[in-house]
């Protein structure tokens with residue numbers, strides 16, 4: 122199973138679960154991933170696959186209580202797999218073999234990228250796909266033409282105030298909303314909030330709270346209604 | 354020779370041959386490279402240098418009959434060198450030493466990128482040059498001002514239907530044709546075709562057939578006419 | 586100290602010195618870095634921190650007299666630290682820990698990127714931040730809102746004539762000046778000059794001379810006036 126991530130995802134498609142791709146790129150807010158997963162643990166029918174960029178993985182190495190290792194997170198409820206960039210190339214590809222970023226797109230009902238770094242944002246809007254996460258995003262079925270249903274990507278940007286206020290970042294956020302967002306779009310932004318940041322600066326750029334993110338996931342997946350009253 | 358790729362290319366400039374740079378980026382269609390090379394083997398006066406991105410190299414590791422290793426391909430007729438990103442930095446550069454991506458641009462009559470991945474397409478139109486292939490493309494003498502003759506880059510895009518249909522990819526293809534293509538341009542696109550893709554999806558996005566690609570190369574290099582009737 | 590670069594930078598903020606970030610990306614003109622540093626050695630109150638991209642580091646390995654190793658350069662007057670991409674991740678980050686590219690932005694009075702490669706230029710204008718240098722640039726306090734004073738980034742582009750003349754590069758230079766330059770901007774370009782280039786081509790694209798660069802730094806930092814007559 123661990124030997125062929127793409128085949129594993131393909132098989133999971135028929136497991137009767139609701140499939141969420143939770144992704145993190147290299148912001149300090151990656152340390153909220155455990156909270157998000159635990160916040161979703163009351164939904165027994167949810168399957169979570171976690172994708173981390175190499176930068177994001179730096180934040181989850183077990184260096185503090187609130188920063189468990191990936192091995193620890195793998196044992197959390199609902200977590201069915203954790204992927205890094207290497208996962209795409211685990212098995213030398215031959216004709217007919219499934220491709221991880223394609224199988225992810227087919228299997229998943231929703232992608233949530235929290236945090237979305239300034240860098241991964243820039244790669245999204247310009248079409249650079251040099252990581253598993255950026256490849257999955259560009260392979261998205263943006264209008265439902267390929268898989269028959271239109272599915273969403275939610276993003277929660279998170280960065281230092283100066284990086285957030287930089288006109289280059291603002292231009293990329295504008296491109297995100299113009300090219301991929303809006304009524305016909307497939308990307309929805311969970312706005313940043315204003316607070317004291319990890320870097321000591323104060324201001325706009327902090328990621329939406331994990332509670333907001335959990336609520337947004339539940340809303341999109343119709344989980345809250347279905348499982349409310351659930352005591353797991 | 355293998356110790357100084359840039360010098361090797363500089364020397365080959367006077368070997369009386371027609372020089373083709375065949376490049377592949379990280380699409381499944383990289384497995385058509387052997388067919389393209391064999392399809393050109395009837396032209397004895399052709400010298401082929403192959404450039405692979407690191408992703409493309411994954412597809413040619415000898416994992417199947419149709420996917421020979423790079424060592425195997427090196428022994429095919431007309432193949433005079435195979436370069437990967439490391440080739441640029443093999444020798445610590447000192448003043449006066451030749452530079453691989455510059456020597457390639459000077460020596461080559463034509464570059465054919467087949468397949469062109471969504472990622473390398475994005476890097477081309479945005480000017481990102483973090484690989485030997487993308488550096489060679491940006492160092493191209495786009496109007497013949499530097500080397501005295503205007504030379505072309507042919508590209509054969511290849512990707513999953515959803516990736517191809519994504520508005521971000523379509524925007525990059527439009528930029529490619531607007532900024533680098535057209536009558537005054539230096540890049541020509543060999544359109545994708547519609548068929549069952551390696552990933553199981555059906556639709557637009559597949560690379561032009563290798564026969565089409567071979568014919569396009571022969572046409573641009575004036576090979577078909579010159580060598581027709583050749584019995585090699 | 587070497588164990589926590591971000592903390593080291595934070596502490597240096599109160600050392601009473603003028604702080605310059607000197608950065609080099611992967612152009613041959615990186616070999617002018619030693620000249621620039623020596624050209625500034627008559628200013629005893631100047632602290633220089635050097636940032637190199639991985640490509641730039643290839644040019645300073647001690648392979649020639651004019652290309653000393655980084656260890657040699659570390660011992661030059663005024664050089665207080667040398668950073669590469671790994672420097673950001675030396676210590677596993679935990680809440681409250683300083684972040685190198687943020688501390689650099691806070692501590693520095695001026696950034697000078699010489700040479701600025703075509704690739705790092707493209708990443709700057711598109712917001713790609715996959716290196717310490719590009720992260721520092723995007724985290725810049727572009728209008729002084731965050732740190733209370735507006736500070737400049739000077740860039741000295743350097744590339745092969747064909748790469749420089751390429752419409753894609755010209756488009757990126759235009760974006761640089763439109764988006765980040767001008768009277769309200771925070772980036773100033775030191776124009777390339779025309780001469781015989783390291784690659785054998787002749788034409789526009791060479792980096793401004795190191796004397797020009799040293800003079801520009803002195804001017805921006807108000808050093809020339811203050812230290813003129815100084816006999817160090």
Ligand SMILES: Cc1cc2nc3c(=O)[nH]c(=O)nc-3n(C[C@H](O)[C@H](O)[C@H](O)COP(=O)(O)O)c2cc1C
Pocket residue numbers: 145146147148149150174175176177237238239240241242252279280281284673674678683684685714715716720
């Ligand atoms: C300690 C630390 C904290 C960082 N925090 C952020 C952040 O909050 N937001 C952001 O956009 N980048 C942040 N960065 C910079 C990114 O990690 C860097 O741009 C990286 O290349 C992003 O890669 P990715 O988008 O592939 O994950 C941080 C870097 C470090 C070293």
Ligand SMILES: Cc1cc2nc3c(=O)[nH]c(=O)nc-3n(C[C@H](O)[C@H](O)[C@H](O)COP(=O)(O)O)c2cc1C
Pocket residue numbers: 209210214220221250251252256377378379380381382406407408409469470471472473474484511512513516
């Ligand atoms: C098995 C496999 C097949 C892939 N096929 C394609 C493809 O056909 N087209 C494409 O644009 N990307 C494809 N990708 C994604 C690219 O390999 C990825 O975006 C990579 O970073 C491209 O790098 P390059 O442009 O430097 O070669 C594939 C990835 C994998 C793992």
Ligand SMILES: Cc1cc2nc3c(=O)[nH]c(=O)nc-3n(C[C@H](O)[C@H](O)[C@H](O)COP(=O)(O)O)c2cc1C
Pocket residue numbers: 441442446452453482483484488609610611612613614638639640641701702703704705706716743744745748
């Ligand atoms: C010997 C050599 C010399 C190079 N000189 C230049 C140059 O002068 N300008 C440039 O833009 N790129 C030049 N390049 C290409 C860059 O090194 C390459 O695009 C690299 O990815 C830049 O990375 P960076 O921007 O992260 O430093 C050179 C490459 C080599 C191998």
